[in-house]
Structure formats: structure tokens, C-alpha cells
Amino acid sequence: MLPNFRDLFLALRSNFRVSAAALLFGLVGTMAAHADEKDALAILKSMSDYVGTQDAISFTYGSALEVMTQEGQRLALVSSGSVSLNRPDGFHTTRSGGFAETETFYDGKTLTILGKNRNMYVQVEAPGSFDELIEMMANNFDRSPPAADLLLSNSYDQLMQGVTDVKDLGSGVINGVECDFLAFRAEQIDWQIWVAHGDRPYPCRYVVTSKKVDGGPQYSIQISNWATGSDAVNKGFSYSNTTDAAKIDAADLGSKMSELPGHFKTGE
Secondary structure, three states, X not given: OOOOHHHHHHHHHHHHHHHHHHHHHHHHXXXXXXXXXXXXXHHHHHHHHHHHOOOEEEEEEEEEEEEEOOOOXXXXXXXXXXXXXXXXXXXXXXXXXXXXXXXXXXXXXXXXXXXXXXXXXXXXXXXXXXXXXXXXXXXXXXXXXXXXXXXXXXXXXXXXXXXXXXXXXXXXXXXXXXXXXXXXXXXXXXXXXXXXXXXXXXXXXXXXXXXXXXXXXXXXXXXXXXXXXXXXXXXXXXXXXXXXXXXOOHHHHHHHOOOOOOOOOOOO
């Protein structure tokens, strides 16, 4: 029997329409993903440019550092404090976590880290800019000030190192401020950031999650009371030992002024 060419043609045409629709959907999906990525990068760059050009910045924050026990229990160490920055070289922070209360002073020449609850301090010569200070603190003391990556003069390049995936996830609201919600992936970490809408695209919330530690512990910081210029709070950048605090060697910073509670022990 000869085939019914009309039926065959209709079937082929129907299959072509389905395939074409699927192809079109795939193209639209890819184009939308690329557009979302482009938008996310533009928002992050606008935040970096805005923050990096502010001569004076101050804000308060609340943060949580999550750790994992050997039994797989996730524990969050919470703290809060304030940050004041005067570019190029004035910096001051406070942090209170219940188990530790610290204050950091930097005047462009000398870095002082004060453990207020123990009345001890470390002081080292560190001439240079704020960006150089952050690098030195990370490399020499293995500790970074709150939101340090976000305050660099060009935070975009620092944040984008090793990023393999970018998403624009729409909007969120942080402390009553509407924000763009962005998510990024790299080999060792995932990170998310919420950037305020409007002509002050400052970071409202920042979350970094480890991909190399079981349980995915993370660090998060939420920013409030953002101020710049003449509205920024200046708490002073030079240290004066008004409490007769004991000066300790920088090598003893980790053991005598630990950022962990005394009953927490670091594992392998």
C-alpha cells in the first residue's frame, strides 16, 4: 500500500513546529540568562564604583559566622558593631560578640587591634592605603575587618575573581530598603549580595558559603545606617591607651585575642 503522503507531511510539519518551538524556547532561555548575567554584573559594578569613590563611609552591622562541629552540627557565632572609613587611610571598627569585644584603629601609619574584654592590644607599623591594610591583615593576621571586600577602591575585580556563574534573582527588602538580589558561584565558594536601589547602590547584605567544607558553613553580614560624606560618623582613627591595656606581640594575637569563644577548639 502506498503511504498517505498528506498524513506524512502533516506529521512532519507538526514535528517541525514542535522542534522549532523547542529551539526557540532554548534560544529565548539562553538570551534571558545572558541578559540576567549582564544586568547582575552591571549592578555589581555600579555598587563597586559608588562605594569606591566615597571619601567617607560609616555604617553599623550585624554578622554571623557559622562553624561546623565534627558531629555535623551547624553553630552560628553572632556579633555586631560599627565601621568608619575615611579614604585613603583612616579606618575604625568595633565588634561585640558576647565572648569577644574588639576595636580596630588605623591612621595610615599604625594598625592597632584592641581586645577590650581582655584589656590587651597589638600594634604594628603599617604605612599605606586602606586597600593595602586589608591585604596585610588577611595575609599576616588571618583576619579581615567586617565587609572589607566590599569597601575596597575596586571591589568588583576582587569579588569577581574565579566567578563561574552569575544570576540576577530579582528584588529583596533589607531593613526596609528595596535591593537587587544577585548570586555568584566560584570553585570554592558561593556568594550572594543585596544592593540598594537608587542613586546610592550600597551593599545591604552579603553572604559567603563554603563549598569545600561539609555542611556548607557560611559568613553573613547585614548593613544598616549607611552614611557617606559629611553624614558619616568619624570615631577617630588613632589609638590612645586610656585603659592601661597590656601590649602583646603580634604573634600572640591568635592565642590571646582569639575570635572564637574559649570553649571552641579549631579542628583539622
